[in-house]
Amino acid sequence: MKISKVSIKNFKRFDDLTIDLGKNPSRIIALVGPNGCGKSSVLDSFLMYNAQHYGNIGSNSGNVQDFKKNKSIHLSPGQSIGIELEGGIELASSGEFERRQQDGEGNTIFSFRSPYRYSSLLLKSTLEQVSDIKENQDGASFSNQLDDKISQNYSRLYVHFQNILKKENLRYEEAKSRVIGELNTSLEKCLDIKITDIGDIMDGKGTLFFSKQNDPNDFDYNKLSTGEKECVDMLIDIYLRKEVYKETIYCIDEPELHLNTGIQRKLLKEIIKMIPDKSQLWICTHSIGFLRALQLDYKDDCQILDFGTKDYFNGAKTIQPLSKTRKNWANIFETALEDLTGLIAPKTIIYCEGHPKPGLGNREKGFDAQIFNIIFEEKYPDVLFVSSGGNTELEKHSALALSVLNKAFLDVEILILKDKDINPSGESTSDKERNVFLRKSKSNRMLERREIENYLFDSEVLKKYCDKHNSIFDEEKYHVIVKDILEQDVKSKFQEIKSCCTQENIGKEVFCKELASLIYSDMVIYGSLEKVILSDHVKVKD
Template sequence: MKISKVEIKNFKRFDNLTIDLGETSGRIIALVGPNGCGKSSVLDSFMVYQSQMYRTVGSGGSGNISDFKKNSILPFNASENIKIYVDDGLDFSQSGEFEKREQSSQGNTIFSFRSPYRYSTNLLKSILEQVPEIKDNTDGAGFTNQLDDKITQNYSRIYVHYQEIQEKEDLPPSEAKIRILGELNKSIKNCLDIELTSIGNVMAGKGTLFFKKKNEPGEFDYNKLSTGEKECVDMLIDIFLRKEVYKETIYCIDEPELHLNTGIQRKLLKEIITMIPQSSQLWICTHSIGFLRALQLDYNKDCQVLDFGQRDYFNGPQTIEPITKTRKDWNSIFETALEDLTGLIAPKRIIYCEGLAKPGANNKEKGFDAKIFNTIFEEEYPDTLFLSSGGNTELEKNSAIALQVLNKAFLEVEILILKDRDINPNGNPTTLIQRSDFLKKSSVNRMLKRREIENYLFDKELLELYCKNNNLEFNELQYRSLVKNINEDDLKPIFSKLLKCCTNENIGKERFCLILAKLTKKETAIYKELKNVIFK
């Protein structure tokens, strides 16, 4: 089950907010922005909807609805003020999903929720008391401002499950432990430098979890873990226990990055996403560089990012939609969430091309080719940056210097060199044999198949597309008289004539080329040819 649209009215600080995820919503929905922008309020609206429409989530109670109303005078009813639409476009209350779950005693598994206020209690049990079934969803917090301590109940569940396996299958303790701890330990070890070794012995007064660390003698119990380690273990155990029951569920996690360093944040999110069933959806509120990096590089295709830092979404009717995930939008997300730390994020790949090597004001790219390539490929390759590095004779020298510097600061930056074909002293394009020889010299070398970038932009396909989008008529006869060989003709001197094949408007060459670059989408033949030349 996945949410596709949410409407929230007169709730907390929202007047009238619509979240529209489009026809096909992602498996991961990230709400990003600074404190106070409304991220957590969205998750709270889910919890109020759940508690008013069906049942309360967590042990903190449903709260007083008057505390959530923005305008105390206006009436509030969850079925009217909060609408949640799912996969088929239906309002969830009309989908019959809750009724279907009730028949299988799983009516409270619509949402799984964790608040940011988690504290790790001292875990030591001397007796096993009965705890509610996990499908009842009565553990932990019910709203984002409540404490969310689940480890004690979850420990009891693991311990009872361990005993049941031993008795039902007549297994020795070592085999039962492997059965219980194997998968969970894999996730813990992927995040932390520790391993879960034992679930203790309640009857002996050692009812707690025990761990060991590489190169350290002996075991130590849960209470000796650091705060960050406890948070990570607590969260992984909770999802590990829930995943078999909460299979068609909206998992809501508010700021899971608390107490965790950046490296662990990224690893933890990957384990959470791996554990959560494919048929479920994760809604996560964050302004963590580690989580954002994981979304950008590891789950770019699976996630949708809502930038709550863009503007005020509280007052009046407002609609927020996912960002397009271009490099520019990712930079905006990082900047919104982490203020001036955007500069710490290095691209995965830098491609040096011809153009003005000296940047303009505020370090802005001045090179024409780099602007064009960044515009064309910013959506599919958000981790790639095109930079101008002077004329064709300066590319190798400048890129070699950059490679030495960047490899000392960042371990996985790939440096490529992209040349035009007009590199001969007489200005004529190289032959295809000469191009092949250049490519064979080094794996970092790239060369356009056409003379230069203008020979791609002024292709008939893009000019016709420009005319179609602007209700103009393309003069193909005039175009054919001007362009004899689209691969090798020098088109710069005849730009004004080529422009008249499309429009009589006086548009500067650089501006027109940028317009054509934005039209160079994945479905065009020009995009596919450039992609093959540069990235394949």
């Protein structure tokens, strides 16, 4: 189950917000932005939607009727919340709420955790009855409420252990290994602790016990740090839910509280591993650790909603996922940390021909570098193209840069990219000369076409431009002008080629940058450039 679109009208501070994730929403949706930008209110709208159509979530409201009577969240005339699932089906009219109720699956469409989860004491002397976990009656009912689930979840874990111990006639250690083995696998990847015992409620020791490396003594839950309690609490909650909440929208609001950056990234990875494949995770965060995990570990499985750059409260607004470009990642990280040095340092720097000196604000002035960055920045956010002078200066500058950067950053790769236009003798570079250059160093790259314009002015790209602007591409005229897209000097034919698409007065640089933005990874021309520049093993023609 995945949400693809949300509409929120006159709820909390939103006038009219639409969240549009497209036809193929990702498994992980990250709502990013500073405090007060509306992230938590989106999750609150999910809880209100659930209350309208099925029942409340959490222990703070009693029932649906009481939930609606709360003036702070009551939907008055003019207010509405809509949720569409993948495929364009409205959740409320899909019959999913009713089906789960009839099949005994309870209130399991949404699972929610608020940011406030601190429990100072876990010590049970009696085993009280707790509600079935599928009824979803533990914890907070809204994002501003305390989410103390550890007490109920401990009781569930304890009962689960006792049932396995008695019904399956297992030894104590065998039952304990089955119950806490998977938990410890995840826990030990996040913290230097593991659960050693589930305790004994009847003996007045109803709490979890832990051990730590290089510490001979076990200790109970109450001696954990606040951050350790956060981590244990969250993993136990998801562990207990995952067998029942199999097709669920998991909503977690700012899980980074009390956790350091290193633990944040590890914890998110374990949460995502534990959440069932058919579920979707909505997470509100402005944490460096969680953002880093999304950038490096889940970039192909997440969508980022940036609430920090615009006012989404006033008027009709639509927010869509960001393109995961280097520039957008920089903006996202700026929310969490002002100094971005090292966080988004490129893993690969590619020197290409162009203006070696930066412009105002240290901006890249080189035309080729700008074009390549536009084309590749989304799929390759860790690759940066920079200009380093003319054809004969690239090797000199790249060697110097490599010696300096390797002292500052680990594993920085420096590549050299040359045009295949004119060699030092003033003649067109032959395939033989190109192969000699490529064989000289594994860092060397050379275009297969004369220069970047021979890719930009390819008919495949020009047709994309015409489609975008609802104009007709004059293909017959184009082929009269361009007879050899590989070797011809098409740059000098800019005005004639542009006239095949539009009669508007557009400068060459603006036109070329727009063409670059239209080159997507599923296009032939993209694959051609990718193979030549970013392939690990660049082919040399015989």
